[in-house]
Amino acid sequence: MSLFSFNIKKAILFLSLFAINAATQAQNALLFNGSNSYVEIPYAATNNPAQFTVEFWARVDGGSGTFRAPLSSRQGGPPYNGYNFYANTGNTWNFTGGSGVWEGLSGPAVVIGQWTHLAATYDGTTYRFYVDGVLVNTLVAGFSVNTSRPMRIGAGTTEISTPNYYFPGAVDEVKIWNYARSASQINDNKNVNLSLPQSGLMSYYQFEDGLATSKTGINNGTLINAPTSVTGVSFTIAPTITNFNNITKTYFDASYTIAAPTSNSSGAFTYTSNNSAVATVSGTTVTILGAGTATITAAQAGDATYYSSSVTYTLTVNSVSIVTKNGEFSTTNFNYVNKNGALSTSNSVTIYGQAVSTKSNDGLSAASAGVSALQIKTDFPSAVDGLYWIANSNINSGTPFQIYADMTTDGGGWTLIMKNSNNAGWNYTNAISLNTTIPYSNTADVISTSTVNYSIIGWADYIKKSESGFQYMIDATSRRSYGGIWTANGNYSFVKTDNSQTNITLDTKFGTWNYVNDDGISERMPWYQNDCGAITTDNGGGHWWGTLISRCGWNPTPWISDAGGGIANRDPGIIWYWVR
Known part of the structure; x- marks a missing residue:
C-alpha cells in the first residue's frame, strides 16, 4: 500500500468518526479516577434551595462494594442536612436528603459503563427520585438545607475538608433548580442542551473545555487532581x-x-x-x-x-x-x-x-385568493416566499389558481412566470403556457434543477401591476444572480412577437454583466418568437444569446457568452422569470 493511499484511508476514517460524533451531538463530560480527583464548588445558597431539583448524568466505571458519590452537598453529622447521590456498596443507585437524619430513597441497579440520568426533587413535603426519567421512589419527609459546606462532584463527605466516597466514572450535564420539576419536565429535557436563561435554573455544569464553569455565570467549580475531559452524553438541541x-x-x-x-x-x-x-x-x-x-x-x-x-x-x-x-x-x-x-x-x-x-384576499386559500403577489405583499407585509392563490377574470374564467411568489427580493411581491432547467420539451406554444397548474409545492422545488419546467408567461400581462411601469425580474444559476430587475417604460407585453420593446430601465443588476447586442443580454424586454430562442432578449440577429427558453441546443438555454467585460454565464443550469 502506498503512503498516499494509507493517508487517504486515515483521512476518510477521521472524517467518518467526526461525522458520527457531530450527528449525535455528544459533547464533553468529566472523568474521575475514583481515588483523588473531583470538582469542588464553594458554598452557595443558590445551590442549596429549600425546594429543589438536582439532576445529572453519571457513568460508573467500577468500584463495586464501595460507596461512590457522583454528587454531594451535605453538612453536619449529626444533625445531617443537604443532599447526596450514591452508587452504594450493593451496586444500586441511592439518593438521601437530610432532615436532621438521612432520608434515603433507593433506586435500580447500577449498570457498569452505562450512562444513567439521575434526578431528585423536593417540593416542601415529598422527595421524588427519578432514574432515566422514570420515577422510582418517593418519600414524605422533612428537609434541612446545607448552610455552609461546599458541593463536590466526583466525591462526597462535604461536611469535612477531606473528601471520601470518590467516584470512579464520568459525570455530565449537572443542573440545579430552585423548585421541584415535574416528571415530564425531567424526562423531556434530560437529553436537551438548554438555552439560557431558564427560570429557576441556579447552576448548569456542562464541563465543556474540561472546566467546571456554570453556564448561569455563578457558582463555578475548581478541578482537583485533574479530572479528565471525555466524550459525554448525546443530547438534542433546539430547532430553528x-x-x-x-x-x-x-x-x-x-x-x-x-x-x-x-x-x-x-x-x-x-x-x-x-x-x-x-x-x-x-x-x-x-x-x-x-x-x-x-x-x-x-x-x-x-x-x-x-x-x-x-x-x-x-x-x-x-x-x-x-x-x-x-x-x-x-x-x-x-x-x-x-x-x-x-x-x-x-x-x-x-x-x-x-x-x-368581505374576504381578506391574503392568497392563503382559493376562497381568499388575491389579485397578484404584489397585492398580497402590499396588504399583508408579513407574507413570506411560497405558494399563494390568486384570481383574475381574464385567467381560467376567474377560477382561482396557485402561483409561487417571491416575497423577499427588493420588497417582494414577485409572481414566478417561468422556471426553465431543461430545454427538452419546449415548443413555441408551451413557451408561454406549460404546467400552468403549478407543479411545485415549496421553495426547494422552485430552485431545483431536477423539477419540471413551468411557464405562465401568457398570463403575465394580466398579473402585472399596470400597463406601463411594471417590473420584471430575471435570475439564473442561483437566485439573485446573473440577471436583474427592470422597469418597462412603455405599454409593453410579455408576449410581444418582435424585438421593439427597448425602453427599459435596469433598476438592479445581479452580477457584473453588461449589455451586448449578439452574445449576451440585449437591452430590451424579452420577446416571443417562433425560433430557437422562444423567449429571448436577442436583437434578432440569429445568435439567440440572452435567451430564457431555448428550443435548440444548450441545456437549458444559452444565456451570457459575452458579459461586456463582466462575468459570463454560458449555460446557467436554471433560469427564472418574474413579474410584479
Missing part, C-alpha cells in the same frame, strides 16, 4: 423554526390551510388554537368561527437531533358590516348582497352605501 407569521382574516373568510413553518428538524407538526370562539384547528385546517384573536400554535415533535419545540402566530379575525338580501345590517349573515343588490360571496356594502370586501 421560522416563517410562521401573523395572519389577518375576516369573519366571512372560508377555512384555510396552515402552511407549515420552516424548520431544520424533521419532527412532525401539530396545530392548535387557544380560542375556539374565534377559530378551531383540525389537522392543518383552520375554521373561522368569530371575530377576535386566537393564538395558533405549531408544536413540532423532536427527532434524533432536535428536541420538541413550538412556535405561534396571532390570527386576527376582523368583523365586516354588510347588507343582507333582506336589507338588514349584519356582521355574521352570509346571505349578503353587493352594490348592485345581487347575492355576493366576496363584497358587499356598508351602512353608508360604500363597497366593502
